Structure formats: C-alpha cells, structure tokens
Amino acid sequence: MSEIAEVIIKMEVAALERWNNGDPSGFLDISDEDVVYFDPMTELRIDGLKNLTALYESIRGKIFVDRYKMLNPKVQSLDRMAVLTYNLESYIENKVIKWNCTEVYQLAKDNKWRIIQTHWSLTKAVEAL
C-alpha cells in the first residue's frame, strides 16, 4: 500500500471510531471549509463546513455503533488529491447497516489532508425499498 493510502485510511479510521462513539468532531476536524456532503437523509447536497457542522451537531451523542468492518478500502491518488472508497458494516445491537462510502481528500496548503467531498449511501438501498 502506498504511503498516501496509509495516511488517508488511518485518518478515516480515527474519525470513524470517534463517530461510532457519538462524536462527529473526528470528521468535522478533518473536513475542509468547502466540503460537500451527501448522506441518505439529506434532501440536497450539503455545501460547506458550516452547514455540515450544523447537521452533525444535531446528532452529537446520539449515534453509537458497537463494532464495524471497513471492507476493502481503496485509495486512488494523484498529486494533491486522494479518493478513498470502501464498504462499511456498522453493527448496532443485533442489526447491521451496510454503507457505500466515498471520501475525497485534498492536501491543503498547510500540508494536511482534508476531506472536500463525503458521500455516504446505503448498500442495496433499492432492494430495501
């Protein structure tokens, strides 16, 4: 695995583990001011860290995931951008929720990677309809 891939996956795992303990700040801390965001609850794309923060603060302390599996993470990187994709299984009590995830990271001017795009969706949502 490339060095960039290792760095990106490590950042994502750290943010995810905080998320699974009710703390959205792991993701907020590494998201860019100009981040864009999709999840299966939003009516439209959410633009900007300010709006994403408002959404995440509304669910702080409300989501707890017992354990998770990050499946087959892949990083496609070029120059100062890196695209991380993976499938995720989140186990909450006896239930598993399966996710598709795309994160685009950008190497900012301060030489830190930050998320500029997040897309969460439910795996096989069509079957669930």
Next chain:
Amino acid sequence: MSEIAEVIIKMEVAALERWNNGDPSGFLDISDEDVVYFDPMTELRIDGLKNLTALYESIRGKIFVDRYKMLNPKVQSLDRMAVLTYNLESYIENKVIKWNCTEVYQLAKDNKWRIIQTHWSLTKAVEAL
C-alpha cells in the same frame, strides 16, 4: 464557472443523455480502466472497467428517462483531478427518482478527462425505507 468545470459538466451531461436513452456507452467510453463504482443495487463496490461494463451491458436498452434535471452541479478541481457533485431528478412517466451523484474525473496521460470513481445513491433513501 471555470473552464475545467465547463468541460466536466458537458462530458457528464452528454453521457447522461445517452444513459437516459438506454445507452450506457456514454459513461463507459469516458470511464478509466481503474474506475470504482457504487450504485444502490450493488452488493459491494465494483472495481474496474471490465466489471462495470458487464453490469452496464446487462441493462443496455432497458432504462429510459423521459426528462431530467441536473441540480446545482459543482466541480472542485485541483491539478489533474476534478470532483463533480450534483443532485439529479429523473422523470420516468409520472414518477420522479431523485439521485445524489459524485463523479471523480482524472486528466489522463493522453490529456483526456476520465471518470475514476462514480457514486450513485438515492436521495433520502432512509425516508423511503
């Protein structure tokens, strides 16, 4: 709008209009060999143009969209990568299907933009559950 944004959105619209007429080749023609792909029907991320082609060939001639609205397309570009996100409304007869879409384009060595990541999901899929 930047010149890159214009090029990317024009490519996407052209592929989408072919898609809406049952022809997946618009997307296949501009997807990279190493493309990764999510949609709401797949069990896991699909990796590679060969596998995406197999999926798309199975639905060639089967999907027809009467009209569509691409809402608020945004392109975030840096060096040789560009992230296009938008919401999409697809009208089929009297029904509307709402989509979240993320496309990552990369400027290949032959100086053509190609898609390296596609993520389609249903808007508000959670509400639909």
